[in-house]
Amino acid sequence: MIHKYQLNGYNICLDVHSGAVHVLDDIAYDVLDYCSEDMQEKAPEKMLTELSEKYDREELEETYEALYELYTAGQLFSKDDYEQFADLMTKAPIKSMCINVSHDCNLRCEYCFAAKGDFGQGRCLMSLDTAKKAIDFIIANSGTRHNLEVDFFGGEPLMNFEVVKQTVEYARSIEKQHNKNFRFTITTNGLLLDDEKIDFINREMHNVVLSLDGRKEVNDKLRVTPNGKGCYDIIVPKYQKLVSKRGDKDYYIRGTFTTFSKDFTADVMHMKELGFEQLSIEPVVSDPKLDYSIKENDLPTVFKEYERLAKTLIEMRKKGEFFNFFHFMIDLDQGPCAIKRLRGCGCGNEYVAVTPQGDIYPCHQFVGEEQWKMGNLNDGTFNQDMKLRFAKANVYSKSNCRNCWAKFYCSGGCNANNFQYEGDILKSHKVGCELEKKRLECAIMIKAALADYNTEQSTDCDSGDCFAECC
Amino acid sequence: MKATKHIKTLNNANLKDSAAKGGCGECQASCQSACKTSCTVANQKCEK
Numbered sequence: 209m210i211h212k213y214q215l216n217g218y219n220i221c222l223d224v225h226s227g228a229v230h231v232l233d234d235i236a237y238d239v240l241d242y243c244s245e246d247m248q249e250k251a252p253e254k255m256l257t258e259l260s261e262k263y264d265r266e267e268l269e270e271t272y273e274a275l276y277e278l279y280t281a282g283q284l285f286s287k288d289d290y291e292q293f294a295d296l297m298t299k300a301p302i303k304s305m306c307i308n309v310s311h312d313c314n315l316r317c318e319y320c321f322a323a324k325g326d327f328g329q330g331r332c333l334m335s336l337d338t339a340k341k342a343i344d345f346i347i348a349n350s351g352t353r354h355n356l357e358v359d360f361f362g363g364e365p366l367m368n369f370e371v372v373k374q375t376v377e378y379a380r381s382i383e384k385q386h387n388k389n390f391r392f393t394i395t396t397n398g399l400l401l402d403d404e405k406i407d408f409i410n411r412e413m414h415n416v417v418l419s420l421d422g423r424k425e426v427n428d429k430l431r432v433t434p435n436g437k438g439c440y441d442i443i444v445p446k447y448q449k450l451v452s453k454r455g456d457k458d459y460y461i462r463g464t465f466t467t468f469s470k471d472f473t474a475d476v477m478h479m480k481e482l483g484f485e486q487l488s489i490e491p492v493v494s495d496p497k498l499d500y501s502i503k504e505n506d507l508p509t510v511f512k513e514y515e516r517l518a519k520t521l522i523e524m525r526k527k528g529e530f531f532n533f534f535h536f537m538i539d540l541d542q543g544p545c546a547i548k549r550l551r552g553c554g555c556g557n558e559y560v561a562v563t564p565q566g567d568i569y570p571c572h573q574f575v576g577e578e579q580w581k582m583g584n585l586n587d588g589t590f591n592q593d594m595k596l597r598f599a600k601a602n603v604y605s606k607s608n609c610r611n612c613w614a615k616f617y618c619s620g621g622c623n624a625n626n627f628q629y630e631g632d633i634l635k636s637h638k639v640g641c642e643l644e645k646k647r648l649e650c651a652i653m654i655k656a657a658l659a660d661y662n663t664e665q666s667t668d669c670d671s672g673d674c675f676a677e678c679c
Numbered sequence: 680m681k682a683t684k685h686i687k688t689l690n691n692a693n694l695k696d697s698a699a700k701g702g703c704g705e706c707q708a709s710c711q712s713a714c715k716t717s718c719t720v721a722n723q724k725c726e727k
């Protein structure tokens with residue numbers, strides 16, 4: 209299977225099953241239409257005739273030969289022989305956990321998937337006792353996995369900061385004896401950040417996700433306090449302080465775009481102007497009936513905007529200015545193995561979420577959906593059948609994904625969105641898929657453009673995204 | 680990167696090799712959703 213497309217003046221062909229990315233000239237792009245899974249050595253007469261008006265015969269033959277060479281090298285129309293690994297894609301210990309330390313929030317963001325912080329279950333905080341049980345649970349269920357990820361989430365986790373602190377302390381005190389290495393992350397809206405919390409986060413958290421939607425008027429339209437005031441002025445200086453003291457540890461500024469902010473390139477640029485470099489803005493996922501949701505008829509505008517953002521990123525890199533847009537980051541060479549890519553997000557199998565009541569759900573997005581409750585930390589229940597069901601929700605069991613060109617980059621999408629909007633965890637959420645595919649097209653195009661630029665600068669380096677001062 | 684007159688290939692196509700050696704599961708989970716530490720799987724690091 210291949211995926212060919214034109215973007216920003218580039219003719220691009222992704223060979224899906226090998227992962228090869230080819231940038232073609234116009235003639236090769238046209239000839240490609242006459243190539244298929246069972247390519248023959250001799251150029252097809254049909255192609256030579258049909259393209260004879262546009263190109264010279266000899267050139268057509270030469271181009272076909274070059275494409276055939278890629279075909280024999282397994283880089284064009286390579287075969288899908290991954291099903292033999294289906295077993296590896298299923299059974300797995302639990303290695304990641306989302307601890308909802310707070311089902312309460314000090315903001316009332318319009319689009320919050322957590323029903324403004326309480327997941328529809330009433331406002332409450334997790335006790336230290338339950339948080340410790342969560343740590344014990346992941347250790348006990350992680351088999352031989354060494355690296356364990358724990359994300360403090362909510363609601364707003366800093367509303368229960370003492371428990372966050374003591375949970376980290378507890379996990380650190382027992383990780384060695386169990387041969388584990390905890391990696392903590394926290395996702396915060398920033399309101400409660402102060403010096404103590406900033407220092408704690410910078411010391412203990414492997415990654416920190418700071419929510420901000422971009423420009424003040426965009427952020428303050430939907431990210432509001434209970435009395436209706438925007439939060440931009442409170443949080444931005446705190447984020448700047450946190451990031452300036454963070455060194456080279458991971459963080460990112462994460463925003464949401466809605467139908468009110470389809471010109472989100474401006475928001476990304478605004479974040480950059482505020483001094484942040486690790487940026488992410490993602491489409492709101494919500495019921496299409498809600499006024500702010502991104503609907504199918506918004507897609508053409510959003511696609512154009514992703515293109516605009518991609519071009520902006522290229523221009524800035526050429527000028528030696530740097531920012532990372534999370535969804536355009538792609539590693540064409542050293543990314544994760546194919547098994548990992550096909551296994552999916554891991555929800556309900558490698559990853560679970562726990563609530564203040566100790567309830568266990570497949571992931572943070574399923575929290576509060578009674579039918580998906582997997583068990584409880586206090587009574588020791590855990591539904592292994594449901595775990596297996598999620599384990600099997602990999603790319604090869606999702607009919608749309610199995611034959612999708614994006615499967616190695618998207619991993620089969622979001623089970624929770626599939627369930628919420630399509631009624632079935634195995635049925636891909638259409639708007640989500642279209643957005644994902646567009647982002648990928650842009651990400652690959654950026655690689656092509658930067659490779660081009662590097663060639664023009666005639667450096668020896670072939671890394672598409674390095675603009676180190678040294679070369 | 681490999682380039683001929685008509686085609687420039689940007690990477691070493693190695694997905695198939697990676698399958699044979701991979702699957703250890705030590706890497707980060709890869710939630711794809713919009714609300715979280717969401718990470719397009721293709722930009723994740725292999726821990727091996």
Ligand code: SF4
Nearest residue numbers: 544545704706725726
């Ligand atoms: S750590 Fe590397 S080899 Fe192991 S599953 Fe992840 S990507 Fe694959």
Ligand code: SF4
Nearest residue numbers: 609612618620621641
């Ligand atoms: S979720 Fe959608 S985009 Fe992703 S692999 Fe499946 S069909 Fe393709």
Ligand code: SF4
Nearest residue numbers: 553571622710711712
């Ligand atoms: S189901 Fe969706 S929200 Fe849950 S872990 Fe998977 S991608 Fe993330």
